[in-house]
Amino acid sequence: MNHEKIIVPLDVPTLSEAIALLDLLPQVSFWKVGLELFVNCGQEILTILHNRQKRIFLDLKFHDIPNTLAGACCSVQKYQVDLLTIHATAGRKALQAAVAAVENANQRPKLLAVTLLTSINSRELAFDLKIPLELPEYALQMALLAKESGLDGAICSPQEAAQLRQVCGEDFLLVCPGVRPSWADAGDQRRVMTPEKAIAAGADYLVIGRPITAADNPKLAWERICQDLSNL
């Protein structure tokens, strides 16, 4: 079912705004909860999503020492989420500790690596972070570190999906933000791709926000994207 490949972010600060979005788009089955909403509402929004039989991507982008990261991943288990993000730069030992913390759970979250924040450009990578690799090579190396450490997949730009799919293999989950239908405004996303092309490049899931949530008619925008994907 192609519509299950689309994850819509609940990029709103309050519980009432989040509920309004859920009510507006009952067809959406997979929602992303990020730091802003989670810091505001905590478990409450996750309970609401569970009660509506939705799948959950908890995008908290954890980054800490092995012991603390393992503890945090252990604590997340009670929320029964499907996907959880961790920065690859936490390092091999911390990533392995995160995997070990969840591996015996009944319904464990799939762990996804953040390779490099899309807000960082090549100049910042070189001059501020002092990393002497080209940006695509660095993102690839971080994805490989995550794979070797036992994580289930990575967040990547759709532009990187084909190469990551080739290098990391078929079983490695690729989740892509930065997706824009040809008929939607790109907004502040720089290196965008259409949903059809992103799936063809190897993405397993697409995170699509404003083309749906900020559309004049969100329900219609959702249906158009599902239609675009059904032709694949």
Ligand code: C5P
């Ligand atoms: O509205 P838009 O489609 O740009 O939303 C994309 C979502 O994906 C937002 O929640 C954004 O924070 C998130 N995201 C991203 N780039 C990343 C990781 C997450 O755009 N590298």
